[in-house]
Amino acid sequence: MSKAFMGVRLRRLREERGITQAALAQALAISTSYLSQLEQNQRPLTVPVLLRLNAAFGVDVQIFSEDDEARLITDLREALSDGAQAETISVAEMRELATNMPAVARTLVALHRKNREGVERAEAMAARLGDEWMGDAPARMPFEQVRDFFYARHNHIAELDDAAERLYAATGLGPRTVHAGLAAWLAKRHDVRLIYDEGETAQRRYDPASRALHISPDLKQGQQAFQMATQLAFLELGDVIDRLADDPALSGDEARHLARIGLANYFAGALILPYGDFLRAAEAQHYDIERLGRHFGVGFETICHRLSTLQRPGTRGVPFFFIRVDRAGNISKRQSATDFHFSRVGGSCPLWNVYEAFVQPGRVLTQLAQMPDGRTYLWIARTVGRGNAGYGVPGKTFAVGLGCDVRHAPRLIYSKGLDLADPGAATPIGAGCKVCERPACPQRAFPPIGRALAIDQDHSSLTPYPVA
CATH class of the missing domain: 1.10.10.2910 (Arc Repressor Mutant, subunit A)
Structure with missing residues (x-):
């Protein structure tokens, strides 16, 4: 919360409650001039003031969360990088919009998603023109709606x-x-x-x-x-x-x-895995997934999934991001209690260790990974699955990944031996090729959306789809 400028959110809160600036200042035990400076972003919103807001008005501190801001910036980057806008919008401008006018930002994201749903509907209907029957294409896949339902609740019910x-x-x-x-x-x-x-x-x-x-x-x-x-x-x-x-x-x-x-x-x-007992065991075992699995008698994936839900106010665990993929890169499970967010467009990043897990089945792999915005995460990955039920019956194998912001890494046994302070130790990954900002990635599978390509028949570079 240090240096968090939330003036527009404060003004909106005051307008929604129908109270004057003087009344709010009195309720927060601060001067009217200090509140005015907060609302004009001349002073940062501090933790003591935020706690008084919570005590006086029951305000959910999540509306002032930097993690929510990071999620919104990621969604904005996707929404405003489709090539439709007249000019390039910088990350700094998106951050300003997400920080000071989050309602406007969320509206833009919602409009983009609605537009994308319309495009997908049209494409689905066009694909059916040659069929013997016609039917309405879905506006958006139901499973995506359910993912968003849990995502909006930080995966905690x-x-x-x-x-x-x-x-x-x-x-x-x-x-x-x-x-x-x-x-x-x-x-x-x-x-x-x-x-x-x-x-x-x-x-x-x-x-x-x-x-x-x-x-x-x-x-x-x-x-x-x-x-x-x-x-x-x-x-x-x-x-x-x-x-x-x-x-x-x-x-x-x-x-x-x-x-x-x-x-x-x-x-x-x-x-x-009841909340209180499980959280105490997780903290005592430094989030050792295999030890927790033996203690509670459940599998690796079940422990990982439960760890991503420990966000009860007042007794929060490490905020994890949980994901499950198959060998083809399809994401079959994705739950988040943190701000990490892969794009909905263009798949995930091949440099991410969750894919390396298939090469070393059954082994727990760790990775420090850095996103283009500079945030670094500790990732744990391992294969899971079940064998064949009988001869000729296909089994199933997945890789699951569990990640958290590097600031929480010292609480995890998996940070042992890693140089958390060395920025060069982190693998640079992205949110997905179509929205990734890394121009020199040799693993790029798609050109970035909204960026002109440097096409030269007389020059071949190591990087696929070089950006002009």
Whole structure:
């Protein structure tokens, strides 16, 4: 919060509350002239003043967050780099807009996304012109809406976390007794019997008529417990999940149904790894993922996913970014409690260690990676998956990555042996080739959007798509 100039946000807050400058100054125990200087960006907003704002008006400090500002700058860079504008807009101008007029910035981002949705709809319809049938193309993929739904909440759903902790205590569950405890609770409370079918292809299948929950025996115990906890979420917290999924950001039944599944999965992770116990264990073990997995009896990916949700006000863990990719670079999971943000356009960066994990399966890799804006992150990556269920049956392999800002790195065991103070130790990566600002990257796969290329038939450079 040092040197944070938030004058426009202060004025907007005062206007929304309908109070005068003198009244706000009195409530904050500062002089009117000092408040005027804050609102005119002549003085920075300090932590003591921010805390008084929170105490006096219950203001969420997140609206003054530098992390939110970084997210917004990334989205603005994408929105304003599509080549449609008359002139180049500098990062400094985008930062000024995100800092002082965030509502305007968010409106521009929303307009850009709406325009992109229209383009994607037109392209999808054009691709269908040769088909025997015609249909409306989706405005935006439902799974993207669900990703944004969780992203806007910093991947933390307080109601589900609290409910999971209460149930964990009420049922007397423990790190190694979750599987048996959930099976007993389902039978006692809901008259649900478990069936482990050898031929079951689904991981979980519930039959409401017979109250039978079919679980695949190919899953490990921790995975089976997760599936039981997911079904328990629908049985006990259906009304809460429905209310949370009834959000204007989710348009259409498909998006809302996907959100319900995502919320049930969130509850399952929170029940197996209850917030307070898990955070204390994570801090005690210096966020050693494999040790935590052995202690709680769950897999590497489950621990990583849960670590990215520990953002309860007053008892926050390290703010992590979690991602899961396949060998082709497709991102199948992406959750963030931090400001790190890969672009929605053009994939992710091949220099990122999450792809190197496929070359060294089962080994935990670490990487200091620096984004074009100068921010440096510590990344941990490892392959996960399950083998073939039988001969000729494909298995599945992914790489998961867990990252945090380098300022949090000393709290992690994975920083051991790394020179965190040396800027040259970090690998330069980008948000995705189409929006990456690094002109000399030899791994560039696409030309940058909105930049003219230096095309010369008599000259060949090491860098693909050199920028003029």
